[in-house]
Structures are given as structure tokens and as C-alpha cells.
Amino acid sequence: MRVRGTRILHPALAFHPRPRAGRAARVRPAGRRAHPGGHRRDNGPVNAASRATAATASSSSASRPARVLPRASVLPDFPWDSLHPYRARAAEHPDGVVDLAVGTPVDPTPEVARAALTGAANAPGYPTTAGTPQVRAAIIEWMARRRGVEGLSEAEVLPTIGSKESVALLPLQLGAGPGDLVLHPRAAYPTYDVGARLVGAIPVPVDTDADPATWSLPEQGRVAMVWLNSPGNPDGHVLSVEQMARIVSWARERGAVVVSDECYAELAWEEPWASRGVPSLLDPGVGGAAGREGLLALYSLSKQSNLAGYRAALLAGDPGLVAAVTEVRKHAGLLVPAPVQAALVAVLGDEEHVEAQKAVYRRRREALAGATAAAGLVNDPASVAGLYLWLGGPAEMSAYDLVGAFAELGIVVAPGDFYGQAGAGRVRMSLTDTDERVAAAAERLRSTELFRR
Numbered sequence: 001m002r003v004r005g006t007r008i009l010h011p012a013l014a015f016h017p018r019p020r021a022g023r024a025a026r027v028r029p030a031g032r033r034a035h036p037g038g039h040r041r042d043n044g045p046v047n048a049a050s051r052a053t054a055a056t057a058s059s060s061s062a063s064r065p066a067r068v069l070p071r072a073s074v075l076p077d078f079p080w081d082s083l084h085p086y087r088a089r090a091a092e093h094p095d096g097v098v099d100l101a102v103g104t105p106v107d108p109t110p111e112v113a114r115a116a117l118t119g120a121a122n123a124p125g126y127p128t129t130a131g132t133p134q135v136r137a138a139i140i141e142w143m144a145r146r147r148g149v150e151g152l153s154e155a156e157v158l159p160t161i162g163s164k165e166s167v168a169l170l171p172l173q174l175g176a177g178p179g180d181l182v183l184h185p186r187a188a189y190p191t192y193d194v195g196a197r198l199v200g201a202i203p204v205p206v207d208t209d210a211d212p213a214t215w216s217l218p219e220q221g222r223v224a225m226v227w228l229n230s231p232g233n234p235d236g237h238v239l240s241v242e243q244m245a246r247i248v249s250w251a252r253e254r255g256a257v258v259v260s261d262e263c264y265a266e267l268a269w270e271e272p273w274a275s276r277g278v279p280s281l282l283d284p285g286v287g288g289a290a291g292r293e294g295l296l297a298l299y300s301l302s303k304q305s306n307l308a309g310y311r312a313a314l315l316a317g318d319p320g321l322v323a324a325v326t327e328v329r330k331h332a333g334l335l336v337p338a339p340v341q342a343a344l345v346a347v348l349g350d351e352e353h354v355e356a357q358k359a360v361y362r363r364r365r366e367a368l369a370g371a372t373a374a375a376g377l378v379n380d381p382a383s384v385a386g387l388y389l390w391l392g393g394p395a396e397m398s399a400y401d402l403v404g405a406f407a408e409l410g411i412v413v414a415p416g417d418f419y420g421q422a423g424a425g426r427v428r429m430s431l432t433d434t435d436e437r438v439a440a441a442a443e444r445l446r447s448t449e450l451f452r453r
């Protein structure tokens with residue numbers, strides 16, 4: 001398949017989050033141990049499934065046909081497995097490990113959520129897919145108050161079981177299929193790519209910060225979906241109303257749906273977004289006269305409300321799209337548990353805990369931004385919101401070299417390669433360890449020479 005001069009691999013081959021052989025050891029600081037990650041292949045679904053299929057084939061006798069399932073998966077290796085050795089090395093630090101790799105919240109779930117959850121613990125009947133009237137009203141009210149999206153109707157909102165399932169399953173739920181193009185940001189949460197592969201569609205990374213007229217696309221296949229992620233994971237970039245409006249009109253000209261994953265929207269650190277707020281795809285300035293047609297926005301309570309363990313999220317937008325998604329979810333039994341719906345209502349109605357959590361993350365971000373800069377690392381200047389620093393090091397250090405150097409300091413971070421080729425030479429550092437651990441990381445970083453060349 002040709003992309004104006006660039007070759008796009010078959011989807012099953014295009015995503016390679018593994019470290020490249022030889023890089024980590026080459027820039028190891030003198031006198032230090034080799035980075036423990038090495039270049040082992042991890043045992044992700046592709047390999048596991050392929051092995052299973054091969055084993056079945058070899059054990060099948062002449063009289064029995066080879067078993068059909070499981071078929072070799074189209075999924076990439078699960079990237080986090082490749083971090084095990086770095087974690088083990090970091091854990092050897094005498095003052096203990098600081099885990100800033102996965103963006104999993106560590107602060108307590110707010111009381112307002114716990115009370116609502118336990119108050120709704122008696123739930124013998126099935127919840128509805130569309131959610132209780134209270135949850136829908138809470139989403140509508142929150143979208144108007146916090147996201148500047150007025151006038152949503154009940155048909156335009158839906159609670160979901162966390163937002164990762166939407167990211168992975170929306171192409172399926174909206175009917176994308178083999179040969180369709182699913183566009184997503186260049187440096188991106190890997191699940192956009194995975195969701196496309198699961199339906200046989202073709203994931204295509206594009207620079208969503210840029211004018212879509214500059215995007216390189218495969219010559220074959222129709223653009224079915226465009227994913228936006230603002231603020232971005234891992235890069236912390238925020239898209240303006242004007243940038244999103246340009247992408248929306250480009251997509252509408254092609255009959256494509258635009259979906260924006262906005263799960264870090266409450267975590268803006270720098271101006272103008274800190275005071276103005278991060279705009280939603282559903283902002284009236286984005287959709288123009290056609291309003292929310294062809295548009296969906298996702299939001300998650302995992303980060304703003306420390307609710308990742310509850311699996312509570314929502315989507316909103318074009319009622320035709322919401323209806324299509326609801327229909328599939330009904331058939332598939334994708335229902336948000338009733339106590340979680342009650343917690344969702346409670347946290348959407350309370351701003352105090354969000355402000356308090358935001359102050360905690362602001363402090364941690366300042367500590368880590370200062371310490372990484374002192375160590376010689378450079379945060380992406382456009383990383384102005386969200387839960388991560390997006391750090392580059394000396395030109396000759398690969399992402400895994402950087403991960404290895406961090407492991408020497410007892411700190412675990414994620415290699416930029418997890419997020420696509422745009423992550424080469426970078427690491428993602430999350431703000432999600434305790435204040436005490438973040439202070440320990442900051443101290444270690446301030447006194448290291450590991451990132452200086």
C-alpha cells in the first residue's frame with residue numbers, strides 16, 4: 001500500500017513498540033550496569049496467538065482438521081510487558097522505586113464518590129445501557145457547566161465503562177470495517193490503533209496539530225473516522241477551536257466521523273487554557289452551522305476524580321452516532337453498573353474534589369518539570385496540559401536509553417516508542433505517584449549527570 005511515497009505496512013506489521021537491538025547498551029554511562037531491559041521480545045498477543053495456532057497445527061492428526069480458533073491476533077505486542085526488566089532494576093534503588101510510567105491515579109477516591117457508590121449498593125436488577133435519567137441529566141449539566149456545550153438532549157449522551165473501551169470499540173460500534181481508514185494523532189495512546197485493527201480497518205497516524213491538507217494518506221480506503229486527543233496523551237498538546245474546526249470541515253467533506261478523546265480536559269496548566277478551559281470538540285465554534293453532526297466527544301472520570309478503579313466515563317455528541325453506539329452496547333451487554341452510575345452522578349456534580357486534585361497534580365508537575373530540566377531533559381514546549389511530561393534527552397539517546405538511565409535512578413518512565421514513531425528519543429513521565437515519591441524522584445534527578453552528554 002502506498003502513501004504518497006511512504007510505504008504503509010499491513011496493519012498487523014506496522015506497530016513495533018519494542019526496543020531496537022543494541023541501542024540501550026551503546027550509551028550506557030561508564031561504570032554502570034547494562035540497562036536491564038535489553039531487547040527481549042515481549043510475549044504479546046501476536047506472539048502468543050501465533051504460537052497457540054502453530055502448536056495446534058503441529059498436534060493435529062491426519063484424521064482431524066486443524067482447530068480454527070484462536071486465530072493469530074492482529075494486535076501488537078502489549079507494550080508495557082517490555083518494561084518489566086526496567087522496573088526490576090529501578091526497584092533495586094536503596095531508597096525505593098518511583099513509578100511514573102503508567103498514568104494510574106494513586107490518591108484516594110473522593111468521599112463524595114464512595115458515599116454514592118455504597119448508597120447504591122443494593123442493585124438487584126440490570127442497569128440500562130442508556131443510563132439512569134439522573135446520570136444522563138448529570139452529563140448534560142456537566143457538559144454545559146464545564147465544557148461549554150449547551151443544550152444537549154438525553155439522546156446525545158451515554159455513560160460508558162471507562163473510556164478505554166470506547167476508544168477500542170468505537171470503530172466496531174460505529175460500523176467501521178476492513179479497508180476503512182481510521183486516523184489518529186501521531187504521538188498517541190496505542191488503543192486508537194488497536195480499535196482500528198480489531199475491525200480490520202487501517203490505522204493511520206496523522207499530525208492533528210497541523211492543517212489536514214498536509215496529511216499523507218494511503219491512496220486506497222475511505223477515511224471513516226478521525227480521532228483527536230486534546231489534551232494529548234502523551235504530548236500534552238491542546239487543540240484550539242480553530243484547529244478542530246478545520247479538521248471537522250475536512251472530515252465532513254469526506255463523510256468521516258470525528259471523535260475527540262478529552263479525558264484530560266480538566267488538567268490544563270498553562271495559558272490560555274488554564275483560565276479559558278480546554279475547548280471541546282462539541283464547542284459550537286467547532287461544528288459551525290452543522291452543529292454536532294458527525295461529532296462525538298469522550299470524557300473519563302478516572303483522572304479528575306481518581307475513579308479509574310470504578311470504570312466511569314461518558315460520551316456525547318451526534319444523536320445518530322450515540323444511537324448506533326447504544327444499539328451495539330445493548331446487544332453486547334455493555335452496561336455501566338448501577339452503583340458506578342450513582343458515583344458518576346456524584347462526581348460530575350462536585351467541583352471541589354476536582355480542584356483539590358488539580359492542585360496536587362500542579363504541585364507534582366512543577367516539582368518534576370523543575371527537576372527534569374535541572375537534569376538536562378527538555379519537556380515538549382507544547383506540553384501544556386494533561387497528566388504527563390513529554391521529555392527529550394540528548395540526541396544520541398534513544399527512548400529506551402532514557403528509560404534505562406531513569407531506571408538507574410530508581411524511576412520508571414514509559415519510552416516514547418510506546419506512542420508511535422513520533423515518540424522516538426522521548427519518554428513519558430506521569431504525575432501519578434505520591435508527593436513523597438515525587439519529591440524523592442525530584443531529588444535524584446537534580447543530582448544526576450546521566451542525561452548530560
Ligand SMILES: Cc1ncc(COP(=O)(O)O)c(C=O)c1O
Pocket residue numbers: 103161162163164165167189229232233261263299300301302308312313
Ligand atoms: C488518552 C486516553 N484515553 C483514554 C484513556 C482511558 O481512560 P479510562 O478507561 O480510565 O477512562 C486513557 C487512560 O490513560 C488515556 O490516556
